[in-house]
Structure formats: C-alpha cells, structure tokens
Amino acid sequence: MKNLTLSGGVAHDYPATSAALALVLREVGVESDIHEDFAVVESGAIHQYDLLTLNCVWWTCDQTPDWRNEWHFELSEAARREFLKFFAAGKGLLALHCATICFDDWPEYRKILGAWWDWGYSSHAPFGDRAMHVRTDAHPIVAGIHDFTISDELYTNARITDTVDPLIDAEWESKRHPILWLRNYGPARVCYNALGHGVEAFEHPANRLLLQRGAMWAMRK
Numbered sequence: 001m002k003n004l005t006l007s008g009g010v011a012h013d014y015p016a017t018s019a020a021l022a023l024v025l026r027e028v029g030v031e032s033d034i035h036e037d038f039a040v041v042e043s044g045a046i047h048q049y050d051l052l053t054l055n056c057v058w059w060t061c062d063q064t065p066d067w068r069n070e071w072h073f074e075l076s077e078a079a080r081r082e083f084l085k086f087f088a089a090g091k092g093l094l095a096l097h098c099a100t101i102c103f104d105d106w107p108e109y110r111k112i113l114g115a116w117w118d119w120g121y122s123s124h125a126p127f128g129d130r131a132m133h134v135r136t137d138a139h140p141i142v143a144g145i146h147d148f149t150i151s152d153e154l155y156t157n158a159r160i161t162d163t164v165d166p167l168i169d170a171e172w173e174s175k176r177h178p179i180l181w182l183r184n185y186g187p188a189r190v191c192y193n194a195l196g197h198g199v200e201a202f203e204h205p206a207n208r209l210l211l212q213r214g215a216m217w218a219m220r221k
Contacts, residue, residue: 001030001219004049008036009057009098010071012197018055020202021096021211028212030219042078046086050219055196057098060105063119075103087112087188092218094211097196100158112185113192115158115178125154125172127197132168132179132206141182141191141213142167148206153197164192168210180210182217189218 003025007018014036022032030051033040040046058073087093093112101117103109110116131149134142154170156177166178179194191214195201202208 001051001221002049003030003032003051003053003094003215004040004046005032005034005053005055006036006038006041006058007034007055010067012057012098013199014055016199017196017202020199021053021055021196024202024208024211025215027208028216030215038076038079041082042076044082046082047089047091049091051092051094051215052083052086053094053096053215054099054102055096056102058102062104075106075109080106080108083112084108087185090187090189090220092215092220093185093188093190094215094218095190095192097153097155097194099192100155100194110159110161112188112190114162114164114181114183114190115160115192118157118159122155122157122159124156127151127153130154130170132170133176134168135166139167139182141180141210141217145206145209148204150195150204150207151198151200152195155194180214182214189220191215191218 005018007014018034061068061072100115129149129151133147156172164181166181168180169176169178183190195207
C-alpha cells in the first residue's frame with residue numbers, strides 16, 4: 001500500500017510531522033512518499049498511490065497579508081482535475097489538522113472534506129492538554145479507544161458543508177467541536193483528523209491508532 005503525503009506551509013514543523021506520520025503508517029504496511037510541491041499531482045503521478053494524505057496548509061493567505069508574499073497558493077486547474085480523478089477512482093483521503101484551511105480558492109474542496117475554515121469565525125484554542133471525547137464505540141476506527149487527553153492545538157468552529165457525525169469531539173468554551181469524522185465523496189472515503197500540530201500528536205498511542213485505522217478505512221482495507 002502506498003501513501004502520498006502533501007506536506008508544507010506556515011507555522012508548523014511539517015518536515016518533522018510528515019516524517020513522524022510516515023513511521024506511524026509504516027507499522028501497518030503503508031509506505032509513504034512526502035512531497036512539498038504539487039508536480040506529483042499535476043503530472044498524474046498521484047494515481048500510483050492508494051491514499052492521499054494532506055498534512056499541510058496551502059491557501060491564498062488573503063486574510064493574513066503578512067504571510068501572503070511567501071505562502072500565497074492557488075490550486076492549479078491541473079491539480080484540481082487530477083484530485084477529482086483520484087477520488088473518482090475510489091482512492092482514499094486522510095486529511096489532518098490544517099486541512100480545513102487548505103485550497104480555499106476551490107469551492108469543491110469544501111464538499112470533499114465536509115468543512116472549511118471561515119476566517120473571522122473559525123478559530124483555535126492554543127496548544128495545551130486537551131480532552132478528547134469518543135462519542136461511540138460502534139465504529140472500528142474507535143473500537144476499544146476511550147476518552148483521552150492529548151497535547152495539541154484545538155481547531156474550533158469550522159463551517160460544516162452539510163452534516164458530519166464525528167467519532168471524536170472536544171469541548172472548548174462550553175461548546176463541542178468535531179475532531180475526527182468520516183464521509184464519502186462519491187466512491188472515495190475521507191477521514192478528517194483535526195489533531196497533529198506537532199510531533200507530540202503523532203507519538204500519542206491513541207492518535208497513532210486513529211491515524212492507522214483512519215488510513216486503512218479510507219483505503220477500504
């Protein structure tokens with residue numbers, strides 16, 4: 001099984017976290033290639049992979065002008081076309097942490113992921129110990145996993161496209177926020193896991209298991 005991780009962006013140590021994720025997935029037989037540019041997508045080489053992982057923050061930066069010169073990103077038409085072909089083939093998507101912020105110039109991406117970051121409404125609780133609440137034990141991704149605490153940055157108030165039924169949520173300012181959810185995009189399976197600001201999240205036993213199971217579920221394994 002082969003995974004393509006798109007990695008990079010501002011305010012996170014993506015080289016370290018993408019390398020840590022590769023080790024986590026290797027434990028269940030998934031080998032990862034890590035790319036920090038989109039040539040692998042635009043060329044069509046993406047189709048040799050079974051899973052696409054987004055561990056990145058690539059967006060237009062219109063709301064953060066101090067970063068715009070260095071980090072401004074617009075998703076090319078070629079990349080959009082190859083993404084859609086990848087998902088139409090029933091391949092899997094594992095989207096992590098900042099994935100809700102990515103590709104804000106492409107409306108279809110909101111439908112793929114099920115949510116998006118709305119500047120001025122969405123926000124995050126600062127890095128610290130956060131309590132994760134497992135809402136059900138009926139799905140194999142969370143089977144045997146109980147509520148746990150993890151040191152991470154908590155993303156809050158994402159705009160939801162329709163509905164998501166989270167397997168895990170967390171409380172912040174007297175409101176529950178979805179942390180991990182699953183959805184289908186046509187024949188493709190999508191797993192979004194909001195954890196993963198730093199390497200600590202990839203070393204936590206419960207989250208390691210969630211990442212492994214989420215990847216396997218997305219690939220229908």
